[in-house]
Amino acid sequence: MTTTTTGTVTSADGTTISYREAGQGPGLVIVHGAMQTWHSQIELAGALAGDFTCYLPDRRGRGGSGPAGADYGLAREVEDLDAVLRATGARYAVGVSSGAVITLHTALTRPAALRKAVLFEPPLGLDAADVRGSLERFDREIAEGRIPAALVTGMRAARLGPPLFNALPRRVQEWVTGLMLKSQDGAAGQEPTFRELAPTQRQDIQLVVEASGDFAAYRSVEVETLLLGGTRSRDYLRTALVELERAMPRARRVVMEGLDHGATQNAAQRGRPERVAEEIRRFLKG
Template structure:
């Protein structure tokens, strides 16, 4: 059974809504960019036989409160810290930008025992620059959602290789058609790209805030599973390699044939059962 509950972030009073399911030790699943908690609900279901899974909507998304005027990495860390305190969970699995938040929370919360970091998009020596944000923000402000999505997709290298050579006008047209079709098919479960597009700014802000500070993760005391897919962009795989050198208690698993969407629900090209196998193995190994 899946239930809904809320926790209040202690610093600014923002309400964070989360799904709860399963039985066993507590595990928070923290989603990444262009997602809400529902985007990883099938991963939570696959883990729910062994863990009590808490799956929040990060601030500014889904049922949770707004990002707020003082949004930044610190607010996200405060939200996760409040959820961990309220639930008593000692494990976190973070996806993409959610993995950055999980690792930074581990720095602030030494009692966190184990962290799964799925492809944190760290900017290491310019590997993931965020200079595209100005253009993205202008397109969002003008209501040009497809154009903004194309800007973000190209910058983060999340589309297939052909997207890099396809004329931008054609790519925007195809994206507009995709957004329109998704709007028609929306069923109140999976979030739509139109709804989530503005939140991509927040995820890029987290990347920008943590650019160039790789060495701070050397102070993480939690055990960390660095998880990624062999089909993901090179800069994400390189970030895992860099973290592997710095983190004092880390192991790494590369999921053959999977990409950055691996943790997502099956309808979004994810493989939650495969990802759950590795998370379960890591969390249950003494």
């Protein structure tokens, strides 16, 4: 088990951002994705801790960090990551899924904050109108306490459900999701349950909407960047990496055989953190 210590920073709008620290060496911030907290990539941090001091923040609205706030958006998330980078002196960042969107926009708008960045499958290239349309339904289902329905809405909006799950009728998807939630209820562990994290999915849907648009917007990113993905991930995620590589002058792409969108997660969640760490280490130390 990787040993961590806890720290906090204050973001630009006064929100407290909590993080865990592990390892030794140059600073590396790992920004988690949707339905996750700092603990979701603890094994990835453990695999890198011999070479880097890893900082694992809870994004706002989760864990030990402050609330998302009424003015929530991509700009606030960029400010949060910038605050962690400044406070810790870290110059490297790894972003996972929606965390990769945050890392990418930090590189775009605050290039001096980063020396190198790793983007693992940012969910870019979706139709903004379609995704935006899911927000109203998601909000209604959360307000009505229909957590399984809201989670299905979020998964369908981001097209991130497993292929077999996606083939099911919606009512069956909600039933299966409800069973999964019940199996987590009352379970002891360091990570919040999906039921507890469900409201935060709105934040990630909003990030996808804000970041949608022409990939040409990223032509001005000068930060040296590794674009990581897996051969088993959804087509649009792999296409996004291709488009980013074309647009960004200092980006290169590595696609890992047999891995999918959950590859950075802990082994108990069917991740392959050691394999992902190999590519991150090679890039950052190269």
